[in-house]
Amino acid sequence: MSNSVRPAVTLTGIRKNFGLLEVLHGVSLTANQGEVISILGSSGSGKSTLLRCVNMLEVPNSGSVSIMGEEIALNHRSGHPSRPKYPKQVNRLRERAAMVFQSFNLWSHLTILQNVMEAPLHVQRRDRNECHAEAEALLERVGIAAKRNAFPSELSGGQQQRAAIARALAMRPEVLLFDEPTSALDPELVGEVLRVMRNLAAEGRTMLIVTHEMDFARDVSSRSVFLHQGVIAEEGLSSEMFANPRTERFRQFLRRDGAASH
Amino acid sequence: MPFDPLFLWQTFIALLAGIPLALKLAVFSIAVGTVLAFSLALMRVSRRWWLDFPARFYIFSFRGTPLLVQIYIIYYGLSQFPGLRHSLLWPFLREAYWCALAALALNTAAYSAEIMRGGLLSVPAGQIEAARACGMARVLVFRRIIIPQAIRQMLPGYSNEVILMVKSTSLASTITLMEITGMAAKLISETYRPVEVFACAGAIYLTMNFIAARLFALIEWSLWPERRKTRGPVDLADQKGELHV
Amino acid sequence: MGYLQLMGFGPDGWGSDMLRATGMTVAVASSGFAIGLVFGCLGATASFSKSLALQAAASSYTTALRGIPDLLVIYLFYFGSSSLISGVGSLFGSDGFVSAPAFLTGALAIGVVSGAYQTQVLRGAVLALNKGEIEAGRAYGMGYFLLFRRIILPQAARHALPGVGNVWQLVLKESALISVIGLVELMRQAQVGSGSTRQPFSFYLTAAALYLLITFISGQAFRLAEARSMRGLRRGV
Numbered sequence: 166m167s168n169s170v171r172p173a174v175t176l177t178g179i180r181k182n183f184g185l186l187e188v189l190h191g192v193s194l195t196a197n198q199g200e201v202i203s204i205l206g207s208s209g210s211g212k213s214t215l216l217r218c219v220n221m222l223e224v225p226n227s228g229s230v231s232i233m234g235e236e237i238a239l240n241h242r243s244g245h246p247s248r249p250k251y252p253k254q255v256n257r258l259r260e261r262a263a264m265v266f267q268s269f270n271l272w273s274h275l276t277i278l279q280n281v282m283e284a285p286l287h288v289q290r291r292d293r294n295e296c297h298a299e300a301e302a303l304l305e306r307v308g309i310a311a312k313r314n315a316f317p318s319e320l321s322g323g324q325q326q327r328a329a330i331a332r333a334l335a336m337r338p339e340v341l342l343f344d345e346p347t348s349a350l351d352p353e354l355v356g357e358v359l360r361v362m363r364n365l366a367a368e369g370r371t372m373l374i375v376t377h378e379m380d381f382a383r384d385v386s387s388r389s390v391f392l393h394q395g396v397i398a399e400e401g402l403s404s405e406m407f408a409n410p411r412t413e414r415f416r417q418f419l420r421r422d423g424a425a426s427h
Numbered sequence: 428m429p430f431d432p433l434f435l436w437q438t439f440i441a442l443l444a445g446i447p448l449a450l451k452l453a454v455f456s457i458a459v460g461t462v463l464a465f466s467l468a469l470m471r472v473s474r475r476w477w478l479d480f481p482a483r484f485y486i487f488s489f490r491g492t493p494l495l496v497q498i499y500i501i502y503y504g505l506s507q508f509p510g511l512r513h514s515l516l517w518p519f520l521r522e523a524y525w526c527a528l529a530a531l532a533l534n535t536a537a538y539s540a541e542i543m544r545g546g547l548l549s550v551p552a553g554q555i556e557a558a559r560a561c562g563m564a565r566v567l568v569f570r571r572i573i574i575p576q577a578i579r580q581m582l583p584g585y586s587n588e589v590i591l592m593v594k595s596t597s598l599a600s601t602i603t604l605m606e607i608t609g610m611a612a613k614l615i616s617e618t619y620r621p622v623e624v625f626a627c628a629g630a631i632y633l634t635m636n637f638i639a640a641r642l643f644a645l646i647e648w649s650l651w652p653e654r655r656k657t658r659g660p661v662d663l664a665d666q667k668g669e670l671h672v
Numbered sequence: 673m674g675y676l677q678l679m680g681f682g683p684d685g686w687g688s689d690m691l692r693a694t695g696m697t698v699a700v701a702s703s704g705f706a707i708g709l710v711f712g713c714l715g716a717t718a719s720f721s722k723s724l725a726l727q728a729a730a731s732s733y734t735t736a737l738r739g740i741p742d743l744l745v746i747y748l749f750y751f752g753s754s755s756l757i758s759g760v761g762s763l764f765g766s767d768g769f770v771s772a773p774a775f776l777t778g779a780l781a782i783g784v785v786s787g788a789y790q791t792q793v794l795r796g797a798v799l800a801l802n803k804g805e806i807e808a809g810r811a812y813g814m815g816y817f818l819l820f821r822r823i824i825l826p827q828a829a830r831h832a833l834p835g836v837g838n839v840w841q842l843v844l845k846e847s848a849l850i851s852v853i854g855l856v857e858l859m860r861q862a863q864v865g866s867g868s869t870r871q872p873f874s875f876y877l878t879a880a881a882l883y884l885l886i887t888f889i890s891g892q893a894f895r896l897a898e899a900r901s902m903r904g905l906r907r908g909v
């Protein structure tokens with residue numbers, strides 16, 4: 166399969182339980198290159214867990230995960246938690262699917278610039294000058310170039326999240342994973358992060374976004390997926406889903422969580 | 428007692444002779460102890476019970492018993508075993524210096540291990556996750572993310588431990604070593620002027636500890652460019668951790 | 673002689689001596705601890721006073737006594753009071769060295785040293801008090817003594833407990849040092865026994881085990897007390 170035709174991310178029949186609690190009951194999702202997919206749902210629906218299964222921060226108990234056509238080999242043993250078979254494979258694929266976290270998770274002992282350069286330099290082993298130049302460009306792009314030598318603790322939430330996005334981009338990933346990127350931000354700061362994300366989407370990046378921001382989901386994502394209690398209750402083109410919700414559950418969800426967005 | 432500067436000066440000079448030994452004991456026991464402590468700390472955070480439990484037992488034993496007992500067991504106790512008396516180690520185990528060094532090192536290892544463990548565990552889980560999500564292998568995460576932060580976190584506690592170690596070297600005087608306290612005890616028994624001798628010896632220890640505290644403040648300052656404004660220079664006051672003799 | 677016989681309670685056994693000595697250890701440690709609490713309260717109060725002199729005194733006290741080895745302090749108290757007593761004694765015609773009672777001087781020495789640590793613990797506990805709750809008490813008309821008894825003391829006690837527990841462990845181990853001035857507590861007893869039977873390892877190991885036992889039991893007791901004092905509170909961390 167040529168690179169241009171390969172789906173960016175394929176999740177097939179993902180089941181995940183934490184102890185006795187089954188959180189995902191067989192979820193399948195395919196993200197093609199260039200698609201922006203919003204993953205919606207109320208808390209406890211399993212949406213973050215689903216996203217974290219993509220880069221193996223959570224390991225599904227059954228089902229398969231593929232990134233850019235390459236399937237992650239898993240060891241499923243009954244009675245034992247499932248584990249990836251080849252840690253090296255996981256690390257390699259993690260470079261291709263970069264994640265942005267709800268709580269930013271910038272490394273507090275490194276400056277912003279160092280944060281952005283860290284993975285390209287030490288994981289991808291790229292040339293230092295190249296990493297530096299690229300990091301500067303990325304910081305410029307997300308609008309915090311002036312803060313390059315500051316430490317994360319000196320930045321506002323919105324600035325930190327933008328730095329985190331720059332950090333993710335620095336790895337030149339093919340897919341971007343966003344785990345509720347604006348949920349931990351004060352309302353005034355949400356806009357600056359969404360703006361960056363909108364730009365990325367406009368570029369044609371493949372993005373999987375777990376979010377509560379209905380307006381953003383409707384306007385920016387090409388497809389949306391609504392998770393309810395561990396299964397996909399509704400999915401489809403964003404423009405259609407939001408305009409004509411088909412299921413009662415999604416309708417209720419829109420009313421509750423989406424009401425504020427109009 | 429009238430203030431006698433001449434006596435104080437003579438006492439001070441006499442006590443200076445004990446400083447090299449005290450410093451040797453402190454420096455070497457801390458050096459060895461730190462290496463041992465690091466292994467113990469790793470064992471404690473390893474999440475493997477067969478590493479964790481022995482480490483726990485070691486730490487519990489050495490923190491739960493007085494340093495004096497530990498010194499006596501090594502210096503006096505080991506001579507009870509004919510096997511040891513004829514072994515290769517005997518020339519070392521006979522010497523008070525090596526026994527004291529061993530006891531001090533083993534002791535500080537236990538306390539330092541807990542301090543290091545605290546530092547290792549204090550690194551926010553989110554940052555470790557972010558590193559893993561970038562494709563960093565475990566060892567790389569440990570080296571680039573966990574260790575740098577752990578060291579910063581444990582510096583205050585560790586500096587306290589170093590100061591306590593310097594004080595602990597005084598116990599070597601109980602097994603005939605003539606470091607500062609040993610010299611002081613001898614002088615007291617010769618001159619019957621305990622207060623002045625105490626004052627001199629105390630001043631020497633206070634100076635050593637002051638220097639150590641300043642050194643650590645410097646290290647903290649250099650490692651932490653975004654120094655927390657609330658933290659003052661490393662202060663004997665701050666510690667809530669274990670104390671020991 | 674086998675270990676069990678050595679430490680047993682038979683005619684040749686040292687078991688009862690060791691236990692008695694353990695009791696002495698607990699006694700001198702408790703006394704030192706109590707004295708230390710007194711000094712700690714005084715020190716903490718002084719450190720919060722408006723008088724700069726008192727604050728400086730408290731600060732010097734803590735810095736000095738936490739920077740000087742305990743052994744040296746014990747020597748000071750022992751030889752110091754001995755020469756004091758001998759001096760007084762010579763006024764009354766006795767000559768030679770009259771030694772001060774080891775228990776008293778030892779406990780005093782430990783008390784003074786641990787008092788320095790207690791000062792810090794109590795200071796920390798007072799600083800950790802929730803000003804809002806005290807304010808609420810005042811707003812409801814509580815007088816100072818009532819406020820102190822019902823709000824300040826219980827809360828300060830809760831914050832102080834872990835630190836105080838630590839100091840107790842410290843004092844317990846410090847008590848071993850009093851053996852050097854002749855008090856027959858656990859260390860000294862072990863020394864006597866090992867000198868007499870030429871089995872130092874057995875004696876010192878037993879002493880270590882007994883210290884561990886006391887440490888363990890006290891640790892559990894303090895943990896219980898801490899848990900009780902934290903009733904109804906959610907741990908912030």
